[in-house]
Amino acid sequence: MPSISLLLVMQLLAGCESLRQAGTPSPVAEPSPQPAETPLDPAQCPPVETVVCAEPEVKVVERVIERNFEKVVEVPVAKDKLVLGSEEFFTVEPGDLRLRALVDTGAATSSLSVLELTPFERDGSDWIRFKLSDGSDAEPKKIELPIKRHVRVARPGFDRQRRPIVDMSLTVGGVTHMVEVNLVERGEFEFPLLVGRNFLKDAAVVDVSRKQVQGKPKLPSFSK
Template sequence: MPLVSLLLITQWLTGCELFSRPASQSPATTEPETPVEATDPSQCPPIETVVCAEPEVKVVERVIERNYEKVVEVPVAKDRMVLGSEESVTVEPGGLTLRALIDTGAATSSLSVLEMVPFERDGNQWVRFQLSAGEEAKPVKIELPIKRHVRVSRPGFDRQRRPVVDMSLTVGEVTHMVEVNLIQRDEFEFPLLVGRNFLKDAAVVDVSRKGVQGKPQLPSFSK
């Protein structure tokens, strides 16, 4: 009886040990582990560097044009007179006061005359013409030697060959001897055009005004 009891107790202890063993240690369910083989580094794919592209930036240039009006103040010398676009001018010889246009675009002064006739005197070329201060005024006959001839072209007209003579022009209190080219013309708005050969170093022109100098004052000569 004691032997039978000992065997029963031994089997019972063995059964408890089987039930208390972890499942991972169970001989029926445990599988042999597969060995891990070492990897050769030379067989690995190369590592590629990925560079992210910078975002495209569009620059839009906007050009704004601005027009500025530049005002330039030109100093006027005290020894220069101011002329308007139209002035009264006395011409010599003749002693006539004519309505003149101050023409800064003309290199020389120009005078409209009547009955212009060239002739020769003492082997030199002269010109005879009549000059009038108005339709009702009596013309004055003038004879002057010809210095040279010039060709003048105007829009809509043929080139003209004009004689050039020396004449004295007086504007205000200023008198200059200048070259004047002569043109025969019956109808004219301004019988005299005062060019740059009179204006240079003598006057400045204010085109917004007329008759600034008033009546010409001829120089007085002491005897």
């Protein structure tokens, strides 16, 4: 009995010790302090490298501009032929009028703009009466000429015209020719006279880049 009692006392004391250790909180480990941050030393930073970009390739294109200046070159022509510009002054006979003329190599015959075109008969022949003005304030000249024949002229945008043809004397520079001229009745016109190939043939060459080459025409020798 005493042995059993001693054994019970020892077990009781061991249980109390276990309870005492379980009720006692175990100490909490405090976190270790972090070392304080030290400021950076500029000497410890890596050196800054300068980056140089390559320059783009530039292509230089050289442009050469040639300027052409108009130059009048005198070209030798056939003997006894004169040079005419695209515009000239002609003297017309009968009438003794100095008219501004357009030199037209595309026209077969010469043409004259007149006023009050009136056909009539004289001695059984057909004649034509008209007035011719040089564009000034002077009174138009009255002219009567026999009709050689008639021609039909077609112009773009206009009806075909039946025009009388007469012989007239045209003078430019020192050259005079008697040629056929068709008459057209027009009131307002820029060029009262159009000189065609029937005057230019075997008499003149035309330089279309020039104007009024021959200047004031001389009067024909038979003029009063």
